[in-house]
Amino acid sequence: MKDSANLYRQGDLSAEALQEDFARALPDSPAAPALFADLAALLPPGPQRAGLRAAAVNAGWTLNPSFSPNPVSASAGAGRGALRGRALATNAGGGWSGGASDAGADPEGAPALVEALDSAWAPLDRSRITARADELAGGPKAARTGGVVAFVFVSSPEEDGDDLHSGMSWRPAGASLYWLQEALRSFDADLRSKIGAGAGVLYRRGPYLPALQQAAAALGAGAVYMGRRCEPAIFATDARMAAGLYEPAMIATDARVAAGLEAGGLAVRSFNTLMLHEPGAVRLDMSRYNGHFGTLMPFVRACDRLPAPPKPLPVPLRVPVAASAPEGLSLDELGLAPMPLRADGTAVDWAAGIRGAWDISEAGALRQMDVFLDAGFPRYEAARQFADARAVSRLSPYLHFGQLSARVLAAESRRRGGPAVSKTFSRRLAWRDLASWQLLHWPRMPAKPIRSPYARQAWRDEPGELRAWQRGRTGFPLVDAGMRELWATGWMQQSVRMVCAAFLVEYLSLHWVHGCRWFHYTLVDADLAINSMMWQNAGKSGLDQWNFTLLPTSSSQDPDGAYVARWVPELAQLPRKWIHSPWAAPAETLAAAGVELGGTYPHRLTKADLKALRQANAEAINAARRTAPHLVDRNGYDMIEIPKGATAGEDGKIMRIFTKPEYRKLWAA
Numbered sequence: 313m314k315d316s317a318n319l320y321r322q323g324d325l326s327a328e329a330l331q332e333d334f335a336r337a338l339p340d341s342p343a344a345p346a347l348f349a350d351l352a353a354l355l356p357p358g359p360q361r362a363g364l365r366a367a368a369v370n371a372g373w374t375l376n377p378s379f380s381p382n383p384v385s386a387s388a389g390a391g392r393g394a395l396r397g398r399a400l401a402t403n404a405g406g407g408w409s410g411g412a413s414d415a416g417a418d419p420e421g422a423p424a425l426v427e428a429l430d431s432a433w434a435p436l437d438r439s440r441i442t443a444r445a446d447e448l449a450g451g452p453k454a455a456r457t458g459g460v461v462a463f464v465f466v467s468s469p470e471e472d473g474d475d476l477h478s479g480m481s482w483r484p485a486g487a488s489l490y491w492l493q494e495a496l497r498s499f500d501a502d503l504r505s506k507i508g509a510g511a512g513v514l515y516r517r518g519p520y521l522p523a524l525q526q527a528a529a530a531l532g533a534g535a536v537y538m539g540r541r542c543e544p545a546i547f548a549t550d551a552r553m554a555a556g557l558y559e560p561a562m563i564a565t566d567a568r569v570a571a572g573l574e575a576g577g578l579a580v581r582s583f584n585t586l587m588l589h590e591p592g593a594v595r596l597d598m599s600r601y602n603g604h605f606g607t608l609m610p611f612v613r614a615c616d617r618l619p620a621p622p623k624p625l626p627v628p629l630r631v632p633v634a635a636s637a638p639e640g641l642s643l644d645e646l647g648l649a650p651m652p653l654r655a656d657g658t659a660v661d662w663a664a665g666i667r668g669a670w671d672i673s674e675a676g677a678l679r680q681m682d683v684f685l686d687a688g689f690p691r692y693e694a695a696r697q698f699a700d701a702r703a704v705s706r707l708s709p710y711l712h713f714g715q716l717s718a719r720v721l722a723a724e725s726r727r728r729g730g731p732a733v734s735k736t737f738s739r740r741l742a743w744r745d746l747a748s749w750q751l752l753h754w755p756r757m758p759a760k761p762i763r764s765p766y767a768r769q770a771w772r773d774e775p776g777e778l779r780a781w782q783r784g785r786t787g788f789p790l791v792d793a794g795m796r797e798l799w800a801t802g803w804m805q806q807s808v809r810m811v812c813a814a815f816l817v818e819y820l821s822l823h824w825v826h827g828c829r830w831f832h833y834t835l836v837d838a839d840l841a842i843n844s845m846m847w848q849n850a851g852k853s854g855l856d857q858w859n860f861t862l863l864p865t866s867s868s869q870d871p872d873g874a875y876v877a878r879w880v881p882e883l884a885q886l887p888r889k890w891i892h893s894p895w896a897a898p899a900e901t902l903a904a905a906g907v908e909l910g911g912t913y914p915h916r917l918t919k920a921d922l923k924a925l926r927q928a929n930a931e932a933i934n935a936a937r938r939t940a941p942h943l944v945d946r947n948g949y950d951m952i953e954i955p956k957g958a959t960a961g962e963d964g965k966i967m968r969i970f971t972k973p974e975y976r977k978l979w980a981a
């Protein structure tokens with residue numbers, strides 16, 4: 313290694329080769345710390361220096377800010393090589409718990425390894441796991457941390473996601489639970505094949521606390537590592553906010569579980585594994601105008617003032633695990649997504665369409681990312697609105713479950729041109745963070761209007777119409793196509809989601825919470841924060857109420873009608889001119905296409921003029937606003953109280969928020 317350094321000094325070795333040599337030689341070199349400092353001084357800032365740092369972190373070192381190493385072995389030496397369990401735990405989902413706090417274990421080395429794992433892999437179930445397991449087996453030693461890592465997944469749905477305020481359950485459900493189950497299956501298989509049997513996921517049933525305590529005891533673990541669904545600093549200082557952080561119920565659960573584990577003598581360490589910027593760190597500066605409070609641009613500016621998200625680290629070179637498989641339940645015994653049984657005992661396989669549409673694995677996520685960055689990304693600005701998803705990434709479920717880290721996607725898209733290729737795409741992950749920021753500050757957002765007077769808006773109550781919308785039988789082809797695609801595959805493209813949402817809310821006048829709940833149940837990417845932010849905005853009670861007209865009869869998302877023809881095959885033979893409004897087609901055209909309205913395809917749920925329906929919706933909103941005139945300013949803007957912790961200097965003030973010009977006009981009338 314010293315020779316390599318000399319060769320580098322003489323200009324006979326590239327920086328890349330030097331860094332690689334270091335990574336290979338590091339664990340075996342007693343002089344490694346001194347050598348590291350030497351090399352750190354040699355290599356100029358840039359990728360090789362970053363690679364050097366990553367190699368050290370992968371080997372279990374912690375580095376202080378001046379880049380000098382604190383090798384784990386300094387305090388872990390006595391116990392190195394002994395099996396000190398290290399298990400990983402996530403709250404609702406997969407994760408890790410780690411142990412290494414028995415005698416001689418090093419308190420710093422373990423986090424260094426886990427941090428490296430965490431940065432390279434995103435989490436599963438809104439936190440932690442992923443694989444890149446293809447790369448795990450190669451390379452030298454992460455074992456410097458002493459002890460082993462075990463992966464633990466505890467299922468305890470009862471502890472996740474019942475909104476105490478609304479009485480509604482927002483636990484992961486339906487399609488997204490199926491995704492989680494299959495993601496675990498694939499992750500488990502990756503770990504076993506690439507690392508060894510001892511890396512297999514240990515499945516346990518909840519409650520979380522005893523399950524993790526028992527797992528830790530069985531493994532001899534001393535510490536538990538988990539991706540964060542909460543922010544401890546906020547939790548410690550403000551119980552009110554802690555009641556509803558990223559996902560209100562989960563946060564409280566995680567904090568309770570962490571406290572219980574610590575009280576039982578386990579070290580607990582959590583990581584931000586989900587977001588580019590943790591929501592509690594983002595404070596909007598409203599002292600100068602760069603967009604209305606709570607909309608994207610002030611949020612982006614506030615994020616820009618924060619330290620950039622850490623770059624993804626390389627995948628750890630090797631993960632130390634126990635020699636044999638852990639003993640626990642099988643994944644199927646957990647019963648995350650059971651299939652109902654028919655009277656004859658056969659199962660109703662409701663997830664066949666999801667399986668057909670997706671590769672639910674980390675390899676699938678990485679492939680999908682590559683395909684998108686090659687083909688869709690360059691066309692994103694021009695073609696993202698098409699219903700057939702030709703230019704969008706289709707990465708949302710992978711991001712949600714952590715099979716793809718947001719940091720990795722951000723870094724990769726930047727590497728391929730970033731905003732110069734597509735400004736809009738480059739802001740997508742900011743929207744994602746914004747949603748969690750909103751949920752942090754409005755934990756009741758899934759069911760309660762952010763603009764409080766809107767809670768008094770009058771809605772229709774028509775269960776039959778709601779059912780028709782859910783099942784894609786509204787008689788409006790684009791809406792039906794979208795809702796059927798959702799039912800079959802668990803996903804639809806954003807413009808179609810918007811058309812379907814606007815149709816429910818503005819044209820049928822059914823409460824947006826019905827839509828939010830249905831999407832929560834049927835989307836494979838169901839994300840409490842994003843879903844409720846978008847439904848609040850669709851319902852106009854969110855911070856960024858939609859200020860555009862979405863017509864269920866528009867063909868702009870599906871100009872050639874192919875999307876409708878695919879998902880509503882009973883209309884496939886209709887000429888494209890009529891496929892988005894079959895009721896307008898001449899009788900002989902319908903007959904020739906084999907379409908019988910009210911027979912092969914339903915009549916429209918409403919024949920009313922669409923503009924008049926939108927106007928009625930606006931008037932219902934205006935009536936609700938009039939019940940609280942103190943929350944509307946003289947120009948007709950809605951006002952809200954700024955939640956504590958949301959801004960740099962305006963917390964607690966009453967501030968105007970974006971309000972559609974149409975509503976302002978109605979107010980003035």
Ligand SMILES: Cc1cc2nc3c(=O)[nH]c(=O)nc-3n(C[C@H](O)[C@H](O)[C@H](O)COP(=O)(O)OP(=O)(O)OC[C@H]3O[C@@H](n4cnc5c(N)ncnc54)[C@H](O)[C@@H]3O)c2cc1C
Binds near residue numbers: 712740804
């Ligand atoms: C009514 C409604 C409900 C929605 N519910 C969800 C949901 O539960 N889960 C979910 O992930 N997305 C939701 N979205 C946002 C958006 O439609 C999806 O993220 C997007 O369609 C996923 O496809 P993609 O991965 O190809 O997106 P791309 O356009 O390729 O964007 C890349 C990623 O950016 C993020 N993103 C994109 N748009 C948004 C947005 N508006 N807000 C926040 N993050 C965004 C997602 O993580 C997405 O995967 C909803 C949209 C609407 C209109």
